[in-house]
Amino acid sequence: MGTVTIDIDGQSYEAETGSMIIEVADDAGLHIPRFCYHKKLSVAANCRMCLVDVTNLPKAVPACATPVADGMKILTRSEKALMAQKSVMEFLLINHPLDCPICDQGGECELQDVAMGYGNDISRFTEGKRVVKDKDIGPLIETDMTRCIHCTRCVRFGTEVVGLREMGATGRGEHMEIGTFVETSLSSEVAGNIIDLCPVGALTAKPSKFQARAWEMQSTTSIAPHDCLGTNIAVHHRRGQVIRVVPHENESINEVWISDRDRFSYQALSARNRLTTPMIKRDGQWQKVDWEQALQFTIEQLKLVKEHHGAEGIGALASPSSTTEELYLLQALMRGIDSHNIDHRLRQIDFSTQHDDPMFPKIDFSIADLDDMDATFLVAADLRNEQPIASLRLRKSTRYGRVMALAPFANHENFRVAPYIQAAASELVEHLHKITAALVAQQKGSVSASLTELFVDIKPDPDHETIANELRINERACIIVGQTALEHSLSGHIKWLCRTISRLSDSAYGELSHGANSAGAYLAGALPHRAAVGVESKVSGWTTQQMLQKGLPAYLLLNTEPELDSSYRESARKSLSQAEFIVSLTPFAGGEMMDYCSVLLPVAAFSETSGTFVNVEGNWQSFRAAVSAKGEARPAWKVLRVLGNLLDVAGFDFTSSEQVRDKLKQRLEATTDAHVGHLHNPEQLDFGGELPKPLNLYDTDSLVRRSACLQQTPIALQNWRREQILSLSQFDTGTLIPIKEVNHA
Secondary structure: OOEEEEEEOOEEEEEEOOOEHHHHHHHOOOOOOOOOOOOOOOOOOOOOOOEEEEOOOOOOEEOOOOEOOOOOEEEOOOHHHHHHHHHHHHHHHHOOOOOOOOOOOOOOOHHHHHHHHHOOOOOOOOOOOOOOOOOOOOOOEEEOHHHOOOOOHHHHHHHHHHOOOOOEEEOOHHHOEEEOOOOOOOOOOOOOHHHHHOOOOOEEEOOOOOOOOHHHOEEEEEEOOOOOOOOEEEEEEEOOEEEEEEEOOEOOOOEOOOOHHHHHHHHHHHOOOEOOOOEEEEOOEEEEOOHHHHHHHHHHHHHHHHHHHOHHHEEEEEOOOOOHHHHHHHHHHHHHOOOOOEEOOOOOOOOOOHHHOOOOOOEOOOHHHHHHOOEEEEEOOOHHHHOHHHHHHHHHHOOOOEEEEEEOOOOOOOOOOOOEEEOOHHHHHHHHHHHHHHHHHHOOOOOOHHHHHHOOOOOOOHHHHHHHHHHHHOOOEEEEEOHHHHOOOOHHHHHHHHHHHHHHHOOEEEEOOOOOOHHHHHHHOOOOOEOHHHEEOOOOOOOHHHHHHHOOOEEEEEOOOHHHHOOOHHHHHHHHHHOOEEEEEEOEOOOOHHHHOOEEEEEOOOOOOOEEEEOOOOOEEEEOOOOOOOOOOEOHHHHHHHHHHHOOOOOOOOOOHHHHHHHHHHHHHHOOOEOOOOOOOOOOOOOOOOOOOOOOHHHOOHHHHOOOOHHHOHHHHHOHHHHHOOOOOOOOOOOOOOHHHHHOO
16 A cells, blocks of 8 residues: 555644545554444444545544545644534533442543543533433443443444444434343343443443442453463452453454453452361361471371372372473472372373373464464364454454354354354364365375375265365365363364364364463473473373372362363362372362362462463463462462472472572473474274263353352353254263352352
């Protein structure tokens, strides 16, 4: 695109052809008042607050909808512009209630700010103000639609960004109202973003209603503890209490959006069953003790188990959302006592190809590249349920590109996916065989004989041919392996097939892993077959599957409830209940852990500890604590450091989480024998396979399970995804624990 020269308030600026006046002004640091305009939404030009004076034009024009032209002279502070802006402001305030003293938006309200600069002290309007009846649109968003100024940001967000039009306008003139058409809760997993978009107090966060004023809160940037993208957030807190969580802009990851899971899971921090004091079970009764007693008892019991059963009688299971520092110290502790039984892959079933895995699960493209993909192939990837922000970004690619999918569930995405092959879990591998066979046939002569022989008798269908062809002919193409695929009982074969498809079609490959820090867990060495920085361990310990199905005398649990988090729920209940000793480093008590645990050590939860998450791009994102931990809880890395010291394990002399992180980074830079993964063709193709029972979006970890407002949403209550999996696992046939039982334990 070319450039033009324009003049704004007597200053000359270069601008791209087609840019709007307001965009050029923003880039130049010049403020033009606005309400309906937002850089991530389409231009509506319905508030008229951004009217400016353009030389040689008879009337003021909206800066958001007027493209620049060469030689254009614009005045934002002329008498004509100011008169137009003040007139618009007067009309907007006619029906707006004087709620500022009790409005949650007070202090950060765009209407307040603009009214101070462009409003009148006294209103000339003497008629009665209109009143709009509020609608209950769910447990997350509080409405006061009398305050609404009809900017339609919330409507455009749903239509353009999410692809789900839940909000809209009804009526005409002063009878116009913004609402949900019919009284119903918002069902989108990213609906909370309309709270940030609303320029007034019409849409506010219901869980934090009336809790604090904007100027009373401090803001600490952090990283969301749920998704592998590394969503950037800002934690707003006051007097040691988290009040709310909002997006922190990062164009390369989450832009200006966050999922409701990231926004509202903080409610769990004040759950009734927060663990604030160390506890020991004696004679079947739980007793509160001090840290010295709890740690001493833990050390004695671990030594006793090691003496009677050997070090391999002890196993450690960790949440993939634990920090890299915590995971590094946990594996160092376990290997320091000569046990290699450590794993974070709680949802994985197939470990047959774990030695061929790359250093960590990653994507071969940037997260921002999802916006512009020409062809994307989703393999059992339920993005809305697993990675909501990735779903928003991929939706943008459908403007010009194509999304295709193979999955054992119905299409939940809010954009066109074609072809969409819905197949039973036992048929996923067969469909991937056919797509691979199509590529092998399309590239005769350039494929190895061994690979050709594997697929010689497989005949693809038209949909398989289409997927193969689209991936091959498009320059920007990628294959995304989702969490459901990684949970499949033949996930190793699925990953090999997808990597083969990627290589044959010259398209990028990526895995969207579980939790917030699976990549960090791999690098930290929280694996039974690899130590830190990807170095193969001389001795391979037990995987999650082996530890929970075969059982061990002792377990060390970090931020996890295996009976709820893992794919082996019934096996976990049985093995944990039969163990001699279990110590859990957890922010919460209650539920089944009270039956099987021997010691509960309270550790800091999200926002209460410092640490680092590594996202699927391989970016290390560190964060610090926003508030202090509750009661006597301590950061998990500190608890692990003390346990290491008490067990006389070398290398546990860290005084900060930053030192742990730097130590791991130094080892990573110095290593020369890290495992980078290999692509070995199997001797024969596998068929069949099963899936474990899936987790709902708001059932993925201990935080979201204890967030009261999230558990009241339609997504949590309907459990729609659980009912649409076509083939459930045959390894676990037990029933799920109802959410309310966990919350109120």
